[in-house]
Amino acid sequence: MGVMLRSKGFIIGNCNYLILRRHDKMEELSVDIERKVGALLDAGYYSNKSEVIKNAVISLFRENAELNVAVAIELYMKGEVSLSKAAEIAGVTTIEFKEILGKRGFTREIEARPAEEMDAKLRKYL
Known part of the structure; x- marks a missing residue:
């Protein structure tokens, strides 16, 4: 039974x-x-x-606009699209997409060059 x-x-x-x-x-x-x-x-x-x-x-x-957002997040998190492309897929601006990511608890890691290297390039152009 x-x-x-x-x-x-x-x-x-x-x-x-x-x-x-x-x-x-x-x-x-x-x-x-x-x-x-x-x-x-x-x-x-x-x-x-x-x-x-x-x-x-x-x-x-x-x-269903939410599906576009879900797909955009998934593709972005997998590294298959850039932030701006993900925003385009979601149908929002890049700033709005960053806000959506933040509200959903996602954090973005940004790679940057060392400060010394960036300062040297800046001095080169000034």
Whole structure:
């Protein structure tokens, strides 16, 4: 027998049954999406599934600005994009992106040349 789940004192149901029902819902959703994609292809809106997926992902990012920020942070933290490129991906200014990083607890490490080297270059140009 499966585990019973409780929420605010009420028994929700058998855990195994809930997982099975959730799995069925996911399968129903997958079948529904496949059917819709097939209809779009049959109607000539798209020539292949890749185009449908590409358009869906573009729409997803257009409708959910937070996803753009999450992607920008992830790419920046991996070192795959610069700070300014990450800000562009997030749809904010570089200063705003720095603030977002700070609010989320990220710190930036800045590499600098030794002061003596920088002073020597400055004297060279003055």
